[in-house]
């Protein structure tokens with residue numbers, strides 16, 4: 001794994017983070033039903049968290065001189081029932097945990113040629129895993 005190969009993968013992760021930001025922001029307004037008011041706040045806070053993730057990935061990619069980091073989200077599903085939104089959100093967060101666990105393995109490979117950068121990026125990805133793991137856990141409790 002070369003650094004430029006890893007940065008391509010990281011740019012794909014940035015695309016997903018943009019998508020998550022849009023997903024939560026969109027559904028903060030799309031949410032309907034008796035508890036829509038509380039969930040608007042909940043999804044708005046989730047969007048704010050994703051905004052910090054997007055910024056983290058952008059800062060890392062620019063910091064590592066990646067030419068043009070991803071500028072926006074991919075298309076995502078739209079629903080309005082709270083349970084449906086939460087179910088989609090749980091899937092998003094669980095996929096992140098799976099993907100970033102894979103990144104830790106790929107960073108072991110990158111560490112052969114770039115030990116310091118790989119060590120730093122492990123901490124970065126571990127923080128992302130922690131956020132997504134805890135968010136998924138929390139939302140599984142909400143739909144239980």
Ligand SMILES: [Fe+2]
Nearest residue numbers: 017020050053
């Ligand atoms: Fe995220």
Ligand SMILES: [Fe+2]
Nearest residue numbers: 020093132135
């Ligand atoms: Fe997230």
